[in-house]
Amino acid sequence: MLLFAAALYPEAAPLIDFLHLKKDPAFRAFDLFTSADAALIITGCGPANAAAGTACLLTARPPKSSDSFVNFGICGCCSRDTAIGTPYLACRITDAGDGRTYYPDLLYASPFAEAGITSFSKPVSNPAALPRLPESSAPDPGQPIAPSGRKQWAYGTLPYGTLPYGNLLFDMEAAACYQSARHFLMQHQMIFCKVVSDYGTSGRPAPGAVADLLKEPAASLTAWLSGLPAPDLSPDPFTESDHEAIRTASERLKLSEAMHAQLIRLMTYASLTGHSPAKLLAFFAAPEFTCTSKKEGKRYLEQLKYRLSGQADL
Amino acid sequence: MNSLNTVCPARQTFNPPFSRIYAEREALAHPRAAQVLSAFPASRVIVIDHYKDVFNRTHQSFYLQKQSQALILAVKKGTLIYPGAPFCQDFGNSHFYYTSSVMNCIYDCEYCYLQGMYPSGNLVLFLNLEDIFGEVRALLARHPVYLCVSYDTDLLALEGITGLVRDWIAFAGEHPDLTLEIRTKSAAFSRIADLAPLQNVILAWTLSPEAAARHEHRVPSPALRLQSALHALRAGWPVRLCFDPLLLLPDARNLYRTFIEEVFRTLPGDQILDIGIGPFRISTEYLKRIRRSRPACAILSYPFEVTDGSASYDRTAMHALMDEVCSLIAKYVNPDKIYRYEEDN
Ligand code: SF4
Numbered sequence: 001m002l003l004f005a006a007a008l009y010p011e012a013a014p015l016i017d018f019l020h021l022k023k024d025p026a027f028r029a030f031d032l033f034t035s036a037d038a039a040l041i042i043t044g045c046g047p048a049n050a051a052a053g054t055a056c057l058l059t060a061r062p063p064k065s066s067d068s069f070v071n072f073g074i075c076g077c078c079s080r081d082t083a084i085g086t087p088y089l090a091c092r093i094t095d096a097g098d099g100r101t102y103y104p105d106l107l108y109a110s111p112f113a114e115a116g117i118t119s120f121s122k123p124v125s126n127p128a129a130l131p132r133l134p135e136s137s138a139p140d141p142g143q144p145i146a147p148s149g150r151k152q153w154a155y156g157t158l159p160y161g162t163l164p165y166g167n168l169l170f171d172m173e174a175a176a177c178y179q180s181a182r183h184f185l186m187q188h189q190m191i192f193c194k195v196v197s198d199y200g201t202s203g204r205p206a207p208g209a210v211a212d213l214l215k216e217p218a219a220s221l222t223a224w225l226s227g228l229p230a231p232d233l234s235p236d237p238f239t240e241s242d243h244e245a246i247r248t249a250s251e252r253l254k255l256s257e258a259m260h261a262q263l264i265r266l267m268t269y270a271s272l273t274g275h276s277p278a279k280l281l282a283f284f285a286a287p288e289f290t291c292t293s294k295k296e297g298k299r300y301l302e303q304l305k306y307r308l309s310g311q312a313d314l
Numbered sequence: 315m316n317s318l319n320t321v322c323p324a325r326q327t328f329n330p331p332f333s334r335i336y337a338e339r340e341a342l343a344h345p346r347a348a349q350v351l352s353a354f355p356a357s358r359v360i361v362i363d364h365y366k367d368v369f370n371r372t373h374q375s376f377y378l379q380k381q382s383q384a385l386i387l388a389v390k391k392g393t394l395i396y397p398g399a400p401f402c403q404d405f406g407n408s409h410f411y412y413t414s415s416v417m418n419c420i421y422d423c424e425y426c427y428l429q430g431m432y433p434s435g436n437l438v439l440f441l442n443l444e445d446i447f448g449e450v451r452a453l454l455a456r457h458p459v460y461l462c463v464s465y466d467t468d469l470l471a472l473e474g475i476t477g478l479v480r481d482w483i484a485f486a487g488e489h490p491d492l493t494l495e496i497r498t499k500s501a502a503f504s505r506i507a508d509l510a511p512l513q514n515v516i517l518a519w520t521l522s523p524e525a526a527a528r529h530e531h532r533v534p535s536p537a538l539r540l541q542s543a544l545h546a547l548r549a550g551w552p553v554r555l556c557f558d559p560l561l562l563l564p565d566a567r568n569l570y571r572t573f574i575e576e577v578f579r580t581l582p583g584d585q586i587l588d589i590g591i592g593p594f595r596i597s598t599e600y601l602k603r604i605r606r607s608r609p610a611c612a613i614l615s616y617p618f619e620v621t622d623g624s625a626s627y628d629r630t631a632m633h634a635l636m637d638e639v640c641s642l643i644a645k646y647v648n649p650d651k652i653y654r655y656e657e658d659n
Pocket of ligand 1: 418419420421422423425426427428466467468499530
């Protein structure tokens with residue numbers, strides 16, 4: 001499942017279009033657009049709306065370990081060397097409110113450039129006046145350090161110390177979306193894709209222009225996301241008949257909760273070492289099998305453990 | 315046996331290892347930073363205030379991060395040298411310490427305790443080795459020191475990037491009262507083959523039979539490790555062999571028997587400094603975390619016995635395997651040189 005948060009409808013429009021999302025009329029607090037394998041929420045502008053909208057989306061659609069969350073939209077840029085319409089993935093997100101910086105994982109290879117972004121609670125009209133980081137004793141990261149002479153910095157060609165909060169980009173939502181989403185997702189599941197729409201001085205583009213500007217980046221983004229792996233980090237080691245056999249054995253052996261957990265552990269090991277839990281436990285499902293007490297059940301469990309831990313042939 | 319690889323995407327999907335380098339501002343000022351960064355001209359450097367801002371984040375997938383490991387350059391503060399941990403063997407040394415100038419490892423062994431110990435699969439490299447040297451000097455002023463410098467990582471495997479092993483060896487050359495153990499699963503002896511051997515620097519290879527090595531991802535094969543150990547031995551270095559952790563795999567006795575015969579067909583047993591043998595053991599807390607991170611790993615889902623916060627194989631079965639391994643090795647190596655880790659150590 002892909003889960004998107006966008007501040008305004010024009011930012012969401014290309015995604016709604018590409019992914020064939022339909023508005024969910026039953027959803028009240030925010031506008032929610034969904035399909036079988038995607039959901040998009042329009043949060044409204046600013047950090048409070050972004051955090052509330054993100055939390056609302058991720059509560060309504062509780063994410064699995066194979067899902068991704070994407071905050072998509074426009075941003076300002078501190079450098080006129082960067083073309084309007086350039087999409088970035090955020091590798092560094094600073095909340096201008098408290099100066100905290102967050103680092104979403106960027107594990108998967110992507111077609112996008114990466115940059116840092118600072119989130120403000122108000123629109124930025126004069127980036128030149130934004131606070132810079134205090135000078136440090138560190139070498140100016142804008143200078144090449146590698147003998148190859150290549151600049152290695154994540155912030156384009158601008159020296160780190162000259163960028164507000166050390167970040168090239170600015171917006172109003174990324175930090176709030178991150179702070180909200182991290183309660184629901186793992187670091188690598190959060191993606192912040194921002195497209196440069198202005199340099200902070202010329203005002204934001206009109207809604208129609210935003211949708212046009214985002215069309216191409218949205219196409220690249222959806223293409224990239226559709227090819228992303230969805231690793232299932234909590235795979236079920238059991239088949240339906242294994243589950244059934246475990247339930248039956250647990251009942252018939254009169255296992256306590258702790259003993260039931262032990263049985264699950266044993267059967268997980270069995271399954272991962274190529275044995276069939278359903279077959280191993282078939283004995284306990286037979287009509288002629290009887291077990292009269294928890295104590296007797298425990299003995300059967302011990303026997304199973306003995307066999308499975310390599311001390312007896314299976 | 316299965317592993318999480320069955321549910322994990324192919325390696326090409328990931329950004330290459332160390333394509334992201336997070337660097338503390340203070341670390342960037344360290345002379346070693348330029349040397350390390352020069353090994354990665356195409357990597358992005360992301361400036362951070364403190365390594366914990368990245369390393370200690372909540373909700374990280376250790377396992378997935380290992381597929382696209384980031385490098386974190388930092389300056390270590392606070393305690394730099396630690397007394398030897400109870401889970402580790404001291405090989406009869408009384409002033410036993412360890413230090414970690416690197417946190418985490420480039421290899422990915424399914425049973426590795428680091429997965430339970432660290433919140434992140436990324437690799438932290440502390441650049442201020444000179445501060446660690448300072449602390450070792452202070453200890454040496456009081457008594458001889460036996461120091462393991464490759465715990466919580468594999469330092470020799472990283473030598474091409476860090477050069478730390480060379481620096482440690484040079485330091486040990488100036489301090490005869492210091493004995494270093496550099497433990498590795500690498501085949502990277504060639505990185506230091508030009509150095510003159512020192513009798514107070516022990517190069518220790520962890521060896522595993524092929525069936526166990528299948529659970530050690532990205533680690534050089536047992537045959538390559540043996541060749542590397544052989545070169546070190548021939549060059550005159552004290553070489554230790556570690557059969558640790560022993561894994562109770564199906565048909566374990568035969569696996570280890572065949573493997574030990576192979577080891578001593580390659581290495582002259584009488585020239586080995588000593589041998590360490592230890593069963594797989596892990597703190598239950600770590601095991602719980604690792605099982606969450608690698609839920610489909612067969613080795614870790616074994617029904618271990620739990621005693622005093624430590625999980626290990628069934629005592630009787632493991633003792634039998636340890637006895638067997640010890641007596642097999644004793645055919646080639648003086649039994650006085652065989653150190654066996656016992657649970658009640
Ligand atoms: S080589 Fe050692 S430190 Fe590295 S992953 Fe394997 S067990 Fe862990």
